[in-house]
Amino acid sequence: MKVEELITNLPWIGLEEALQYGFSEAETLGKNFIGITLDNGDGLILYVNPFLNDIYKLLLMSKSKYNLPSIGVFSNFNGDKYFIYDVGDISELINILGSNLKVIYVEVIKNVLEDFLYQTVVG
Template sequence: MKVKDLFSLPWKNMDRALEYGVEECKYLGKTLLGITLSNGLGFIIYFNPYSEEIYRILIMSPEKKELGEFFGVFKYEGGNTFFIYTVTNLTQIVNSLGEIEVNSVEVIKDVFEDFLLEALAGQRNIY
């Protein structure tokens, strides 16, 4: 799957978030893009920023939910805990979330980037 395939997602501002985020990842040489959705969930794309090939899509939530295959738990030092799931069926996630919009987009970095890259190391790509 390529990043361009996500442009068809029905979430408001997703196309702009992807365009901006992919360019930022290219510029910085990063492989993780985070998109915050209006319902409070985080949509994480692990991809090659140059070929735009997606390796895996994750979704994170401050609460335990049935959002896909359980991936892990991340706790910010002195703060929030997030439950992370691998999206195995993108259509099902899109249908279950309904009409939402993108609130923000950012290149994932620092401690969270380290956590995700270490957890992703050696795992098979899904897309």
């Protein structure tokens, strides 16, 4: 999917700006994963081609369990566990999380989480 499709279909406050910044940083750093933190504590992970503005995979990362296909469980150095889900359709995000969310943080994913995602998502 193109980044514009996500912007058009997800009405979350700050999403467009976060995606613009995230894609710019990913292009500059030569990275393929962007993380977006939402005000409910959940996060989106986007597997992207920053040079083409393409989103290859949309993932949801959460401490909560959702009725979505799981790609794995990630544990950080503090021992916190996060479920990572494959989101097949944007409407699933709205059905599960709602439409009244706000983006509070965006970053290019690196280090241990990036390695985990390359192993589980990219193969």
